[in-house]
Amino acid sequence: MASPSPSNTAFSFQSPSVFNGENYPIWFEKMESYLRGLDLWDAVESGAEVPTLKDNATPAQGALIDAMFVRIMGCKTTKNAWERLKVQFEGSERTKEMQIMNLTREFDTMRMKDSENAKDFISRLMRVVNQLRLLGEDILERRVVQKALVSLPERFEATVTSLERELSKMSLSDVAYALQAAEHKRVMRSEM
Structure with a gap:
């Protein structure tokens, strides 16, 4: 019996960990793993456009409370958003x-x-x-x-x-x- 192809297999990813402004390094590690699981991390690192989800949000946007999201609203790429959050919460x-x-x-x-x-x-x-x-x-x-x-x-x-x-x-x-x-x-x- 042939194994089911990925398109026939029903599975879903868990929602990303939501960042509320605390424990940035732990959140970052969780998000990197999450995005690697979605095969999106290379796009984030390279600055390429990250595919959006059903609601036209990127996975990173869905992982931020509103108070954190407003800090990255002006960023044109997901990479810029990651860098801005890193400087603000991890520091220089x-x-x-x-x-x-x-x-x-x-x-x-x-x-x-x-x-x-x-x-x-x-x-x-x-x-x-x-x-x-x-x-x-x-x-x-x-x-x-x-x-x-x-x-x-x-x-x-x-x-x-x-x-x-x-x-x-x-x-x-x-x-x-x-x-x-x-x-x-x-x-x-x-x-x-």
Whole structure:
């Protein structure tokens, strides 16, 4: 039996993520993936005219609240609209470098608080790492794992010692599971 051709197959794309002025780098990544899925990203990058949807809007226009759309209304190409939004919400190269510097400082000085549990600490650490990665910084998983282990309070010393032997093979998920298991074990002992 022959597989159905794309024109015979019923499928639909999800609506694009709507940008409201917050978390531009995350929205941009979602929109790039969305437009690549529609095979439109090359047209956006080249400055070519992007095909319109049923309602004569481009996919990017449908992904903006009105307050954001008015910022790009005068743009003649989708590429110009993308560039205008990028400058307004990601900032210039200088602004971006300042953001990277501040996030790197936050990463370098980060420590797990005594009142914090492992899950919350790992989430806080990954928030900073992901923001750096969205700004173009290449942070190796090994560096993140090392940072997590050296930032733990004394109550995790035995866990860190046991993990250090396998450090080169570990992911941050492995560390998170080990820390959560140690916390769970500590809770179980205190309840006895």
